[in-house]
Amino acid sequence: MEGVRPRVRVDSATEAGAVVEVKTLISHPMESGLRRDGDGNLIPRQIINRFTAEYNGEMVIDVTLEPAISTNPYFEFDATVPEPGTFTFTWYDDDGDVYTSTNDQSF
Amino acid sequence: MPGNARRATMAVLLAGTVMVAPALGDESAELVIDGQVFVTRTEAPEHMEYVPEIISGWVFRSAETQAVQMDDFDNPGMLYVDGGLEEWTNVDGTAGESCASCHGDAESMAGVRTQMPHVNEDGELWTMEDYINNCRTERMGAEAWGWESGNMLNMTAMISYQSRGMPMSVQIDGEAAEYWEQGRELYYTRFGQLDLSCANCHEDNYGNMLRADHLSQGQLNGFPVYRLKWAGLGSIHRRLRGCITDTRAETFGRGSDELTALELYVASRGNGLSVEAPSVRN
Structure with a gap:
């Protein structure tokens, strides 16, 4: 899907083992598949169905999203940073598109 | 003073019903x-x-x-500002121009929002949307955007954002x-x-x-x-x-x-x- 923009903000860890706050937001209509258009036809479902955050290849959080989640899904969570490295955030769209964003942690 | 009367009314409302408070x-x-x-x-x-x-x-x-x-x-509105920034440098239309071709940096739009709507050179009152579409059709040779289209909202958000904090x-x-x-x-x-x-x-x-x-x-x-x-x-x-x-x-x-x-x-x-x-x- 075009025009989908992820945004990520992560605190910078100051030492190994620090807990950082992670905020992610992605622009997406999250069309539920239950709505009808002006002619009474069902609008096909198109949502982000999965969101993951990994740190140096290790899974931090793996979320299954359902149609009830509203437009522009937002996630906020804490993560422990064991060593310098990179967060990789991935969003999976119903249409097969995958959107990614990264955040580097060095201290 | 109507203001005092209003505050008094509010105070009574607040005292009278707890349900009002969370709003x-x-x-x-x-x-x-x-x-x-x-x-x-x-x-x-x-x-x-x-x-x-x-x-x-x-x-x-x-x-x-x-x-x-x-x-x-x-603020989810900032997603639209990001979109507008992308669109700003996007070449569109028969003239091969983007917004940036004429206007330079998006920061050049600072102050525009404070004066909208504005009377144009022909004496007509124009909104920001009118100015944007005029640029697109007359200068860029591109199609006008719909008033409430994604592109238009991105652009008005981004241009307005350049004036944020100005009176x-x-x-x-x-x-x-x-x-x-x-x-x-x-x-x-x-x-x-x-x-x-x-x-x-x-x-x-x-x-x-x-x-x-x-x-x-x-x-x-x-x-x-x-x-x-x-x-x-x-x-x-x-x-x-x-x-x-x-x-x-x-x-x-x-x-x-x-x-x-x-x-x-x-x-x-x-x-x-x-x-x-x-x-x-x-």
Whole structure:
């Protein structure tokens, strides 16, 4: 899907083992598949169905999203940073598109 | 003083029903974003006879909604600003130009929002959307964008954002006077089966509850605005149409002369308030 923009903000860890706050937001209509258009036809479902955050290849959080989640899904969570490295955030769209964003942690 | 009477009414309401309380934010809160302080209350412009102080709609929202706007990451309107920045340098149309080809950096748009709508060189009152589409069709050889299209909202959000924190200062004299008078006439005209004018709610009753809604002054300084109800950004004319429809009237079209004149008048009632675009409302 075009025009989908992820945004990520992560605190910078100051030492190994620090807990950082992670905020992610992605622009997406999250069309539920239950709505009808002006002619009474069902609008096909198109949502982000999965969101993951990994740190140096290790899974931090793996979320299954359902149609009830509203437009522009937002996630906020804490993560422990064991060593310098990179967060990789991935969003999976119903249409097969995958959107990614990264955040580097060095201290 | 009507203001004192209103506060007294509010106090009674608050004392009388606990259910009202959660809808109200802290009315004395200060809007600060990244250290920048916004003017959310100031003395009303001279032309306003019945309102002593103009107040941003942000003040009337719940603490939670206020907080979303106070953090640029949490503010979903910033997604549209990002989109507008991408579009700014995007070449479109037969002339092979982008916005940036003529205007340079997007920062060159600082101050534009404070003067919209504005009388153009031909003496017509134009909104920001009109200016953008004129650029697209006349200079870029591109197709005009729909008033409420994604591209248009991205662009108006981004251009308005360049003026964030600057005081609204639309021109109401000279060539604009005629349009301003027309807008004022509309503001005080009762519409619809409910027989309501803009003033009935936004001048006579701001600060009071209209069912679950904490009535604001209907200021435009936050537009385009991210409304939680819309789950998206919306234009000034969308909001004006919504209000008029709520009076059970047949409303004016987006971009119509009536709504453009009304936009000018309503904007002039906010002269002095900081531009907050993209703001967050209920």
